[in-house]
Amino acid sequence: MTRSILSGLLGLLSVVAMASLPSACESGGVGDPCLPEDEYDPQFAGFKVTEENIESRSFQCQTRICLVNHFQGRVSCPLGQEAPPTCNPDQPGTCTSCQLSGTYAPDCDGDAQCISGDCDEAGGFCRCSGDQDCPTNWSCRGGVCQLHICRDNITGCQDPTKSAEENAGKACCVPGTEDPVASPVCGQCAGDSDRNAEQAVYCSCRCGVAENEKKEDYPNFNFCECPQGFTCSEIRPNVGLGDPNITGKYCIKQGSEFTGEQACGKVQGRYNSEQCEGNP
Template sequence: MTRSILSGLLGLLSVVAMASLPSACESGGVGDPCLPEDEYDPQFAGFKVTEENIESRSFQCQTRICLVNHFQGRVSCPLGQEAPATCNPAAPGDCKDCKLSGSYAPDCENDGECLSGDCDEAGGFCRCGTPGTDNPNCPTDWSCGEDGVCKLHICRDGLTNPDGSTKCQDPTRSDNEGKACCVPGTEDLVASPVCGQCAGDSDRNAEQAVYCSCRCGVADGEPDDPNFNFCECPQGFTCSEIRPNVGLGDPNITGKYCIKQGSEFTGEQACGKVQGRYNSEQCEGNP
């Protein structure tokens, strides 16, 4: 396992107490917008339209299920972005605004588990080596911080407002051109390239493909499960298979979920014209 220090994540988890959350069988809140937890990772490059994701412990949904039904990109970054330039604060070169984006430290119990041969046993993580250097014990473009933890710094030149704040995209606004993808609720830049969302009329954009849902049935071909209290889909939603049971993972999250009527996934070609960044090697749809 690795330890990734994600800004903003603790704030999300503290919003709602566990005791106040209803069980997954309740259908109230189906269709409410939700922001997948993966988007609080500054290295997360976004979802792929060829895949689905079922977040089964969402603190944002009454149903506890945040469904990502064949969606491309990040909900919080409608137009996507090219990967921002990295920098080293110890030797920033031409970069005038070099800021921390993320930290990385593999877990360990002894020196032999670390590439650097140096386990901080009190902290339980691998120290990366010489502070302030580009180091082979860190991922590409990362440097070793003074605390022995790998750090990724991003050059914000050209990505800030006159008051010094980051120009972050906002899914509630239409003026996102030229702005960066940021970790939700912060001004921390996302370090990865991100595909733009699929066309607004494709049924694969955030509004039509990412929202609170609930499990309404077992996977096709599976016997009924009398021990699971399935929900009934509200008006405007249909019960559709999202994840077949292929014998991997938790069988209790396989099967059918409530999705917006007419939003069934029909293939990559359904993405349509991509809104924003398009790269044929990474993104589905058309430029």
């Protein structure tokens, strides 16, 4: 697992905030906007419209559930972006401003688990011995793989509360900062597609079990009632993998059921046929 100071801070905030939140059975706050924690990772390229994501320990939602219901891109970056160029701080002249974007140090218990054959057992992570031990475009510095990106052409950060005209030409950034995202990001689906952030990413709650299951199978779980304007719909079937307590049905906005990737419509912003669903 990649180690990150940011992830550690987010985890601490989550634990502190969760202590004052109600259990998942409450429906208060359903429909409130939420920002998935994945978006605080500068290497995260965004969600795929063909998938769903259920963040079950969200400190932003009264229900503790932040639902990403077949959404494309990043909530915090409506138009997406091309990947910013990488740079090497040891090779001056490649760009004026070469900024550290992320570090990569997989967990390990012994040397055999590391590509480099060098496990820092005291720290529990793999040390790199050269760039060959790092992902493409990353460099080994001080025994840790690092990614640097060039900020020369970055003129600001996109804001989900702004119009497309105001966001044009701006970068995807880690929410709450001016740190640019290092990955290419697809633009969000069309505003009338029910797959954009407003219609597909919000606080929700588990209102029922998966098809072919019975509520009696979960005697200690209090399911919620969906408020007006929402319907109880299966989001994650129980296929025997992962936590069964987050499978089943969730409250979603009426009329927003996922009907297939073709529902994305005209993409707002960056479109790449190999990475993005929808139409340019």
